[in-house]
Amino acid sequence: CLVTALQNARERTLIAVKPDGVQRRLVGQIIQRFEQRGFKLVGLKMVQASHGILSEHYGELRTKPFFQSLLTYMSSGPVVVMVWEGHNVVQASRKMVGQTNPAEAPAGTIRGDFSVHVSRNVVHASDSQEGAQKEIQLWFQGKDLLDWDCCDQIYTIEV
Numbered sequence: 692c693l694v695t696a697l698q699n700a701r702e703r704t705l706i707a708v709k710p711d712g713v714q715r716r717l718v719g720q721i722i723q724r725f726e727q728r729g730f731k732l733v734g735l736k737m738v739q740a741s742h743g744i745l746s747e748h749y750g751e752l753r754t755k756p757f758f759q760s761l762l763t764y765m766s767s768g769p770v771v772v773m774v775w776e777g778h779n780v781v782q783a784s785r786k787m788v789g790q791t792n793p794a795e796a797p798a799g800t801i802r803g804d805f806s807v808h809v810s811r812n813v814v815h816a817s818d819s820q821e822g823a824q825k826e827i828q829l830w831f832q833g834k835d836l837l838d839w840d841c842c843d844q845i846y847t848i849e850v
């Protein structure tokens with residue numbers, strides 16, 4: 692029914708254009724891919740991320756040898772952090788973004804089209820619905836996420 696379909700369409704994910712993506716002026720093209728797929732933008736901001744927020748965001752990677760260089764990279768310039776909403780958006784975004792290592796990401800994915808090395812892979816996408824919830828809470832205040840009706844949303848949900 693329509694109510695369930697609208698409910699399912701409220702899944703959210705956190706997408707971030709990393710400092711290399713911002714520096715290389717890829718923000719517009721990355722946003723365009725999510726727009727044209729049919730997802731709805733419900734929050735967006737440009738941030739100079741601190742090591743504090745990045746350590747929390749990447750907490751699961753704390754023991755990895757590349758952790759410190761990851762924080763240095765991610766705080767080397769502004770990031771554009773966004774929340775996108777829509778049916779199956781978490782899984783769909785991971786597919787659109789491609790594998791962590793751009794060498795393995797097929798052409799047609801964001802990483803496969805715009806990056807070459809794992810340490811500079813242009814974009815972040817939450818990897819699960821629980822992860823997305825935590826990340827959205829970490830980066831955004833509730834009041835900065837807008838609940839708005841997109842005039843075409845009846846064409847991007849399950850019918």
Ligand code: IDP
Pocket residue numbers: 752757761790791809810811812815816818
């Ligand atoms: P994901 O971004 O595809 O979810 P994760 O394994 O969670 O992948 O890693 C987070 C980020 O850490 C990657 O996007 C990448 O920027 C960085 N990273 C992962 N593996 C390596 C590595 O082997 N060397 C350098 N950076 C890495």
